[in-house]
Amino acid sequence: MTVALISGITGQDGSYLAELLLAGGYEVHGLTREADEAVTPGVVAHRADLAVEGDVAAVLSELRPDEFYNLAALSSVYQSWEDPVATARINGLAVAELLAALRDLGQRGHEVRFVQASSAEMFGAPRETPQNERTGIRPTSPYGASKAYAHGLVGAYRAAGVFASSAILYNHESPRRSSAFVTRKITEAAARISAGLQDRLELGNTAARRDWGWAPDYVDALHRAATAEHPDDFIIATGVSHSVEDFVRVAFERAGVDDWRSRLDVADSLLRTGDAADQVGDAAHAREVLGWEPTTGFEELVRRMVDADLALVARA
Numbered sequence: 362m363t364v365a366l367i368s369g370i371t372g373q374d375g376s377y378l379a380e381l382l383l384a385g386g387y388e389v390h391g392l393t394r395e396a397d398e399a400v401t402p403g404v405v406a407h408r409a410d411l412a413v414e415g416d417v418a419a420v421l422s423e424l425r426p427d428e429f430y431n432l433a434a435l436s437s438v439y440q441s442w443e444d445p446v447a448t449a450r451i452n453g454l455a456v457a458e459l460l461a462a463l464r465d466l467g468q469r470g471h472e473v474r475f476v477q478a479s480s481a482e483m484f485g486a487p488r489e490t491p492q493n494e495r496t497g498i499r500p501t502s503p504y505g506a507s508k509a510y511a512h513g514l515v516g517a518y519r520a521a522g523v524f525a526s527s528a529i530l531y532n533h534e535s536p537r538r539s540s541a542f543v544t545r546k547i548t549e550a551a552a553r554i555s556a557g558l559q560d561r562l563e564l565g566n567t568a569a570r571r572d573w574g575w576a577p578d579y580v581d582a583l584h585r586a587a588t589a590e591h592p593d594d595f596i597i598a599t600g601v602s603h604s605v606e607d608f609v610r611v612a613f614e615r616a617g618v619d620d621w622r623s624r625l626d627v628a629d630s631l632l633r634t635g636d637a638a639d640q641v642g643d644a645a646h647a648r649e650v651l652g653w654e655p656t657t658g659f660e661e662l663v664r665r666m667v668d669a670d671l672a673l674v675a676r677a
């Protein structure tokens with residue numbers, strides 16, 4: 362049985378990846394910060410905090426997995442401005458520690474196939490559209506900078522013989538997205554406004570454009586990267602961007618709120634420092650080498666999120 366270890370198992374991607382791997386017959390282990398956190402049924406949980414030196418390396422050397430997916434992160438750009446030091450530690454330094462542990466295991470004869478969840482935020486405000494694996498890295502947030510550092514480490518360890526891939530993920534969403542993120546904030550508001558539980562929705566930059574995909578497609582890409590012949594960098598994106606306002610329109614229409622423009626407030630206080638204007642990725646390399654393609658388009662993913670939030674509101 363192939364043994365996979367997933368950090369960030371309690372997050373959006375960790376839960377989808379665990380389901381994918383369990384369905385594929387894997388033995389799946391996950392890292393949780395606290396001992397008693399709930400994980401996907403069938404996953405073996407190990408307590409390890411990426412902010413604590415030695416925690417992950419201890420699990421790695423005992424478990425000796427075949428594949429390791431590093432999804433744990435302080436994953437919000439906003440939060441990274443609030444706590445840049447923790448962001449650097451969890452998203453950056455921890456990756457140095459675990460790559461060193463993997464190199465050590467490799468030198469002792471056990472190869473682990475490693476995939477890092479990198480982010481399009483490391484391109485910051487990109488000077489070219491769409492971005493590819495050779496686009497200049499100029500982060501505009503502590504989050505982007507921490508992911509850029511980890512991405513650089515992955516390349517360095519790959520050159521030193523470690524099987525290490527960097528999946529440069531563009532935004533991907535699902536009903537499991539936390540409402541700290543704008544997409545889920547929108548779909549929750551659409552459902553609540555349609556049920557008469559909320560009046561208005563306040564957002565920051567509604568002109569910001571993102572390349573939004575469907576989260577289960579993106580964990581499929583991570584798995585393809587882990588099982589590819591060679592490790593590499595892979596952009597994972599749909600290649601199509603939409604504005605936050607487009608997201609609001611599709612979500613509210615789905616929820617049956619026709620006067621959506623009059624429900625929307627744009628608040629300067631919610632504008633994000635260093636918010637990239639337009640991110641859109643070219644996933645040609647992943648398509649060619651991994652055979653990966655997104656299955657779900659923008660409108661469909663928004664509708665699925667709204668439907669899930671309408672069902673939650675109806676049950677409440």
Ligand code: NDP
Nearest residue numbers: 369371372373374410411432433434436478480530532533
């Ligand atoms: P989530 O925010 O849903 O999950 C983050 C996970 O990291 C949680 O399980 C969290 O655990 C864990 N974590 C945070 N800090 C620590 C720590 N100190 N030690 C151990 N675990 C920790 O993120 P997603 O699932 O959406 O994203 C997965 C990865 O992909 C992340 O690395 C993210 O940066 C990256 N990414 C995601 C994108 C997206 O659109 N979703 C886009 C680009 C990159 P806990 O439950 O304890 O908080």
